[in-house]
Amino acid sequence: MKNQLLSRMCMAFIAVLFFACTDSGDTDPMDPDEPVNDLNFPFTLTSGESRYVMEIDGVEVSNSAEILNTLNVDKSITVNFWGPNDFEFASFYWIPLGTGTYETGHNLGPGNGTNGNNLFMTAFVKKDNQKYYAYSSHQYGFLEDQRIPNSSCTVKILKFEGKQTTYRHFNMTLSLFIGTVEGQFAGTFRTQDGREVKVTKGQFRIVRELPPGAEIID
Incomplete structure (x- = not known):
């Protein structure tokens, strides 16, 4: 009887371990019920x-905000913020498609460009031309040695209307996100050597419409 009980306990432990990890061996951080940041x-x-x-x-x-084209438009959007004379002032990578509240470290599963690894939501902002990161200094987030302890960013997508759209315009074929996305964000961003900035009261609104005369391609 004791042996049967011990065997069941071992099987339950193994099952928990299995579901806590992804197929690629990446740890799967769970989004908390309540936002980490205000x-x-x-x-x-x-x-x-x-x-x-x-x-x-x-x-x-x-300043200006935009949605970038990436290798993972089928499962996420990447939001880019311009600064004074700086194309890459801040970016939020791999925000899941649709409304909801997401934390950096959110696991989107296998991603393009990750060499078979999983894709994790990450972010950075700049202060005095220095990058500060949330979750990882690695864009795709799967390298454990580039994860940044005690860093986080919460992004709440309030409005998500639109999709990646392929269209023809002036004899060019283009594929871009067409629609409107609105969101809020806040977080603690850090460098690998422990320097820190606090981001508060963040919000963005991105609107992109089809240009006049564009023809959507199915």
């Missing part, structure tokens, strides 16, 4: 312009 502030971006605003260590920064 998103209790109003969303105020209402114009048609694609913009973001946030505070980095209490200093407000605002």
Whole structure:
């Protein structure tokens, strides 16, 4: 009887281990029920312009926002923020498609460009031209030695209308996200040597419409 009980306990332990890991061996962080970071502030971006605003260590920064084309448009969007004379001022990689609240480290499963590994949501912002990261300094997030302890970013997608669309315009064939995405974010971003910035009251609104005369390709 004792042997049977011990055997069942071992099998249960093995099952828990199996479901806690992905097929590629990557640890699968679970999104918590409550946001890790404070998103209790109003969303105020209402114009048609694609913009973001946030505070980095209490200093407000605002500029243009866009959705980038990536190898993983089938399962995520990547949001990019411009800074003063800086194309890569901040980026949020691999936000799942659709409304919801997501934490950096969210596992999207196997991804293109990951050499067979899983894809994890990551982010960075810059201060004084120095990059600070949430979850990992590795864009795809699967390298354990580049994960950043005690860093995190919460992104809440409030509105997600649209999809990746292929169309023809002026004899060119293009594929871009067409639609509107609105979101809020906040987090603690760190360097690998422990330096830290706090991002608060972050929000973005991105609007991209088909250009006049464009023809959608099925």
